Amino acid sequence: MVGRPAVPEVIWARPERAGRGPKPAFSRADIADAAVRIADAEGIDAVSMRKVAAELGCGTMSLYNYVPRKEDLYELMVDRVSAAYELPEHPSGDWRADLVALAHQTRALMHRHTWVPRLMSPVYGFSPNALRFLEYALSCLDGLDARFGEKMELIAMVNGMVTTYVSNEIATAERSRSLPWSEEQEQAARTGYLISQIMTGKYPRMAAAFAEDSGPIDLDGVFDRALDRVLDSFERSAS
Amino acid sequence: MVGRPAVPEVIWARPERAGRGPKPAFSRADIADAAVRIADAEGIDAVSMRKVAAELGCGTMSLYNYVPRKEDLYELMVDRVSAAYELPEHPSGDWRADLVALAHQTRALMHRHTWVPRLMSPVYGFSPNALRFLEYALSCLDGLDARFGEKMELIAMVNGMVTTYVSNEIATAERSRSLPWSEEQEQAARTGYLISQIMTGKYPRMAAAFAEDSGPIDLDGVFDRALDRVLDSFERSAS
DNA sequence: ACCTCACTACGTACGGTGTACGTAACTAGG
DNA sequence: CCTAGTTACGTACACCGTACGTAGTGAGGT
Numbered sequence: 001m002v003g004r005p006a007v008p009e010v011i012w013a014r015p016e017r018a019g020r021g022p023k024p025a026f027s028r029a030d031i032a033d034a035a036v037r038i039a040d041a042e043g044i045d046a047v048s049m050r051k052v053a054a055e056l057g058c059g060t061m062s063l064y065n066y067v068p069r070k071e072d073l074y075e076l077m078v079d080r081v082s083a084a085y086e087l088p089e090h091p092s093g094d095w096r097a098d099l100v101a102l103a104h105q106t107r108a109l110m111h112r113h114t115w116v117p118r119l120m121s122p123v124y125g126f127s128p129n130a131l132r133f134l135e136y137a138l139s140c141l142d143g144l145d146a147r148f149g150e151k152m153e154l155i156a157m158v159n160g161m162v163t164t165y166v167s168n169e170i171a172t173a174e175r176s177r178s179l180p181w182s183e184e185q186e187q188a189a190r191t192g193y194l195i196s197q198i199m200t201g202k203y204p205r206m207a208a209a210f211a212e213d214s215g216p217i218d219l220d221g222v223f224d225r226a227l228d229r230v231l232d233s234f235e236r237s238a239s
Numbered sequence: 240m241v242g243r244p245a246v247p248e249v250i251w252a253r254p255e256r257a258g259r260g261p262k263p264a265f266s267r268a269d270i271a272d273a274a275v276r277i278a279d280a281e282g283i284d285a286v287s288m289r290k291v292a293a294e295l296g297c298g299t300m301s302l303y304n305y306v307p308r309k310e311d312l313y314e315l316m317v318d319r320v321s322a323a324y325e326l327p328e329h330p331s332g333d334w335r336a337d338l339v340a341l342a343h344q345t346r347a348l349m350h351r352h353t354w355v356p357r358l359m360s361p362v363y364g365f366s367p368n369a370l371r372f373l374e375y376a377l378s379c380l381d382g383l384d385a386r387f388g389e390k391m392e393l394i395a396m397v398n399g400m401v402t403t404y405v406s407n408e409i410a411t412a413e414r415s416r417s418l419p420w421s422e423e424q425e426q427a428a429r430t431g432y433l434i435s436q437i438m439t440g441k442y443p444r445m446a447a448a449f450a451e452d453s454g455p456i457d458l459d460g461v462f463d464r465a466l467d468r469v470l471d472s473f474e475r476s477a478s
Numbered sequence: 479a480c481c482t483c484a485c486t487a488c489g490t491a492c493g494g495t496g497t498a499c500g501t502a503a504c505t506a507g508g
Numbered sequence: 509c510c511t512a513g514t515t516a517c518g519t520a521c522a523c524c525g526t527a528c529g530t531a532g533t534g535a536g537g538t
Contacts, residue, residue: 010431010432013431013435018513018514018515019506019507020506020507020512020514021505021512021513021514021515022503022504022505022506022514022515022516023505023506024514024515025515025516048494048496049495049496049497050496053517058516058517059516059517059518060496060497060517060518061497061499061516061517061519062515062516064497064498065516069496069497070495070497126429126433131436131441131442134442134445135441135443135444135445138444138448142444147451147453148444148447149448149451149453151448152448153461153465156407157403157465160399160400160403160407161396161400161403163403164395164396164399164402164403165399167399168395189248189249190249190365192249192252193251193252196252197251197370202370202374203373204374205374205377205378206373206374206377208387209377209387209388209390209391212387214388217388222392226392226396228472229468229469229472229473230468230472232472233467233468233469233472234468257484257486258484258485258536259484259485259535259536260483260484260486260533260534260535261486261487261532261533261534261535262486262534262535263485263486264487287523287524288524288525288526289523289524289525292488297487297488298489299489299525300487300490300527300528301486301487301488303526303527304485304486304487309524309525309526
């Protein structure tokens with residue numbers, strides 16, 4: 001009982017303000033905002049403890065008073081932008097519509113902050129806003145006669161599907177955007193190589209796929225269709 | 240015409256063996272194997288140019304003769320393990336069964352090499368084995384009356400869904416495995432905090448979800464069911 | 479046969495990273 | 509008021525990706 005496990009603390013478990021010493025100069029929100037600002041502007045790889053500290057105007061190591069490890073900084077960031085979820089007090093009663101609305105919010109959030117999919121990947125966090133989200137999503141499914149495990153499965157499936165789709169959307173969007181020279185050449189090299197491979201005739205179907213005039217792609221439509229399919233199939237298996 | 244764009248080359252475009260100088264000491268397969276060995280044993284974050292070079296028994300900078308950038312090393316790794324795909328000469332004619340079999344291969348591959356989901360995330364590579372995979376997957380769908388764009392959508396959806404699920408499986412598996420002390424305490428702290436939050440009564444449904452005796456979870460069943468749903472919905476919308 | 483030059487090999491060095499540790503200043507509870 | 513816990517932060521270490529320069533090697537063209 002001498003020392004609580006000091007090393008592997010969960011950041012949400014420690015209070016923002018400790019009682020004793022001088023009052024902290026920054027709040028968690030301040031720190032998360034600074035990191036989010038950097039990530040939005042320069043990408044998630046540009047987020048380093050030094051840069052965040054500089055953005056805040058404090059010494060690098062001062063950050064470690066607030067954020068024990070960099071991984072925790074990521075959790076702070078995701079939780080911070082997740083505060084933007086607008087969750088009604090009570091679901092509408094139409095669980096499908098509610099889940100679709102929720103998925104649209106997630107998608108919009110990821111488009112506003114394109115680094116979110118990368119950070120979401122590993123494990124569910126249990127940040128305040130993550131708990132808020134999960135509880136609300138479960139409440140949307142109150143009318144459903146299913147075990148909680150199945151409901152969690154559905155929520156995970158929808159979230160995973162959204163993450164997958166938005167990741168692809170972001171990747172293709174970055175492809176067509178004006179890129180810093182080097183990346184543009186990089187892309188040219190990639191497609192050039194791809195064409196050369198297709199030219200060999202070893203991949204006739206891929207050749208046809210690339211030759212196909214697909215017209216303007218309706219990303220929103222693709223997304224909604226896929227989401228509908230997932231919900232369809234769940235509804236059918238649940239009934 | 241003086242200098243081809245030297246910087247942003249695609250690794251698959253340059254021949255393994257250049258005609259002129261002394262013959263290379265290693266093949267791409269050697270290098271990829273070394274990196275895969277490290278990633279399997281110590282995780283993907285332990286894969287560094289120095290470590291791979293040491294594993295091969297050569298100087299760090301010698302690696303750069305074979306691998307222009309670290310990102311290319313990752314491509315080599317994914318392609319190398321993707322060689323394990325056993326793709327029949329001709330699909331069976333039952334596209335659903337073929338796609339299910341393919342998904343099972345992907346899942347098994349990712350369980351053998353748990354770092355693959357992390358590396359797959361960003362964009363489709365066009366490595367030899369990726370092309371082989373895509374061409375075969377398209378050939379499975381030859382009988383379907385759909386545009387190539389839609390077929391690619393389906394393939395992407397299945398792959399994304401597999402990646403999402405296996406990522407979760409791996410995460411939960413690592414949770415229950417015997418962990419290096421620190422990580423075990425880390426987990427204890429996480430669940431401890433989660434319980435304390437649930438105890439507050441602010442999240443009644445999550446509390447119920449955790450209280451629910453879900454019995455032994457059949458991961459294979461969950462996976463197959465989810466996969467079936469995705470294919471179901473596509474079949475219906477295609478018919 | 480030889481010359482030449484692309485290619486291989488690799489040591490050194492630079493700028494970046496996360497973060498352990500030690501020290502000094504500060505402030506709220508006893 | 510005193511003291512103990514907090515905050516602030518400079519220094520330092522180990523590690524990373526990789527630019528650059530140099531030396532050696534061996535196949536191609538002549």
